[in-house]
Amino acid sequence: MSPSRLQFQLDAQASGSRARATTFRTLHGTIQSPLFMPVGTQATVKAQTQETLHESGSQILLANTYHLLLRPGPEVFKKLGGIHKFMRWPGSVLTDSGGYQIFSLPHSREMTEKGAVFQSYVDGQRILLSPELSIQMQRAIGSDIMMVLDQCIPSTADEQAASAALQITRRWAARSLAAREDSPQSMFGIVQGALYPQLRRESAEGLMELDFDGFAIGGLAVGEEKNEREDVCELTAALLPSDRPRYLMGVGTPLDVLEAVHRGVDMFDCIIPTQVAKRGTAFTSRGIVELRRSVYKFSEDRLDPSCTCPVCATHTRAYLHHLTKTQEPLGWTLVGQHNIHFYHQLMREVRQSILEDRFLPLYKERREILPIEDV
């Protein structure tokens, strides 16, 4: 493999754990891992402003090729100079390829060797999302890290279906890489293979023959048990090169993220912190707080007394309870801002503990106190 265009650097490796701290450079700046990427599907992290994202320490946002292809479409990005300028986001952006969105489409879709045919939810048009179209769109968006178009299937799929999906993912990965041409953007391959160790190995080895700047673990958090997810994550991360970033796609709760860091993963994205904020669910150092509950009606307490975010510095639980009960947009915004801060703060503490080689005790302690309730 050629040297990574991300100038990847391993800062520290924890003792008694596969956890590691890394630094790499995208076209828009330096990134330090382990890290969490807030999800900005439509070139916006739901109910958040770019300013608060930046202040909370977001280094890189995730955007979705599938949605942005349908609306506003590639011409807007080409004409206006890419997503960073469009949304005035100075940090980095990673674009998912559309592979996962096609998989989760409620309507009929058709998979062929060429790509996935689906019907646009905007105007009903039939679109062939091929690896070439996905990469063309990701080039128009101008993300720092592009993802290959892959075939994500339920993790409970039988071995034959899982094998077919990883074969096609391997061929689409090569086509995605070819479609990058002379773009300076980085590209990650995506390992599939459901819950079958030998298929995960086959998928990882096939992708490692290609010159990717990093590797993602896909096809998880799609129907399996927590322990199954952790086993596959551990096994797959161990197969991947140690000199490239490792990204676990679509995972998870703060505890899921901590478990995956312990197993050697560097990067995460998940809609949970912003999604649950809408109904007033907050992650705190003492567990989950459901702000809808009437016990908070008169509470002058901070949301989380140990949190350093602006929401906790300013507002009472009573006010956040009121905003949640009345479904005021500001409630979603403020709880989301706190939740994103909570994820980033966890990641910063985890990174610091790895650098000081005390990750293992931190992991054991946090594992006991991080919320495990279903969110």
Ligand code: GUN
């Ligand atoms: N997001 C969560 N899981 C996946 C996956 O397997 N593939 C892609 N492209 N995105 C994902």
Ligand code: ZN
């Ligand atoms: Zn807070």
